[in-house]
Amino acid sequence: MTERIPGFSTLAIHAGAQPDPTTGARATPIYQTTSFVFESVDHAASLFGLQTFGNIYTRIGNPTNAVLEERIAALEGGTAGLVVATGHAAQVIVFHCLMQPGDELVASKKLYGGSINQFNHAFKNFNWNVVWADPEDISSFERAISPKTKAIFTESIANPGGVITDMEAVAQIARRAGVPYIVDNTLATPYLCKPIDHGADIVVHSLTKFLGGHGNSMGGAIVDAGTFNWSREKRYPMLSEPRPEYHGVVMHETFGNFGFAMACRMLALRDIGAALSPFNAFLILTGIETLPLRMQKHCDNALAVAQWIAQHPKIAWVSYPGLPGDRYHSLAKKYCPNGAGAVFTFGLKGGYEAGVKLVSNVQLFSHLANIGDTRSLIIHPASTTHRQLTDAQKIQAGAGPDVVRLSIGIEDKDDIIADLEQALAD
Amino acid sequence: MDHNSYSDSYIRGILNTVKTIAMVGASEKENRPSYFAFKYLLERGYKMIPVNPGQAGHTMLGQRIYARLADIAEPVDMVDIFRASKYALPIVQEALTLKPRPQVIWMQLGVRSNEAAALAEANGLKVVMNRCPKIEYGRLSSEIAWLGVNTRTLSSKRAPIGGVQRMSLNRTSAPGGVTAAADRVQREERDR
């Protein structure tokens, strides 16, 4: 019974995408429709009752989006996926399925700033309370656990780069606490790192970044690893209790190891409504076909740029785990052996003014607030995304006045370096 | 045989040959997983026979519910066990008294009994444990992919269809990789 298991690049192209059953179209068609006709009243009843598989309404599911869902689930080694409008929407949907008012989540304090905002502000309005832990001191995760804790959340490579989470250590703490471990794998992508192999129970993505990869589409994804025993823990009523929304169906009992993905779709996305446009799904799918090629080039370029910057006289420090001697270098080698990603920060000796000048002087780099584009991107957080914070808050957030963040693209590395060289020259 | 993983061709072969399935533990309650699986397989053209002593004499989805396998008057190709693992052995023993004998014993997701499997195999029956025929049908036909499920199959051939939103099982596909993590956890749970 030796059936061949395809490699990552083959899955990146083929997983989920079969020629269209009616037309034979080879590229995945864009099913730009809100709704799907029922075969009969009974077919409609079976679909609404979750008794059969199929399409009803694009807020709940769409065949183009479904190809993307299976593609990402296959690449991450999960049992099922769900795609939604944005990375932030993915996080709301995941926590909607886990948290009741008054519950807590333990999160790494080294996260994308937008996620820190979401947990501190939007989640607080739902009375979901975040307790911050420090990935530099793994025991702080253990100390942050309380009887109200429902999940642990970290990034694999943390935005704005530089920090690699010791996922296996965090996963052990989650297992002991009997809570699922959620990893945001946006910066690494499954090409560099598969968190499920290191103990994650749920993976989330902003598809807006490297998976889409071309800076043209917002998107988010959730992958169910199929590893968490919701019925045993009995603390997650969305998974282990009869659901009034569906005449008493119990999600985990009915759908087994893809029960969490089903709860995210049928209990959260259905009611919260942050559906992904099928057109965006198509663009992101096209992006994923070249993920292995792009991601390797992103990483190779980033390493070359980081090495060049590290020896530049106007630079005080560089934080890139791909550099030997970086404090996260050994974790990078363990978790991301093919490269440490393409996003990193460095400090300018000239401080705030030098940062403003650099972003004004660049000609190839684009000055904007995204990461994970084919194009090289630059931002000076102190004068933009973190402008409203006090200096002390800026430093705490890793956005001190001297800090510049780069997202290295897949142009020729000599051109990327030449642009930085001329921009730093005056 | 190894009951930790089954090849797609083994599962496809079973689902393509059996025609009559007796589901032991089928429930007429519309929110039970057994009802979901029963209804789905019935709609896919299998002759489905519910077996449930507590509901014997009722009908579910137009099919008469029997108290015991032995009460079924017609030949059964496959017995699908929708009961806790400890009941699997007596159900196999009962199945072996049927004439003709069924060809397949299928134990649902979460149901495993090495003794029941060994007894069935010693008598020449095929065995599947800890799987759901509805999920496997949905996976191998690719229908389940509409729910974002990783079917673990790949194909460059147009999928055959059998009606509105119905895909046929006769799809050629190559395996698309395993979900090693989910399989590992299942093994760990079993060994606890």
Ligand SMILES: Cc1ncc(COP(=O)(O)O)c(C=O)c1O
């Ligand atoms: C690591 C990480 N997670 C989540 C998000 C949020 O994703 P989106 O902007 O698609 O909502 C981002 C966006 O920058 C991110 O970098």
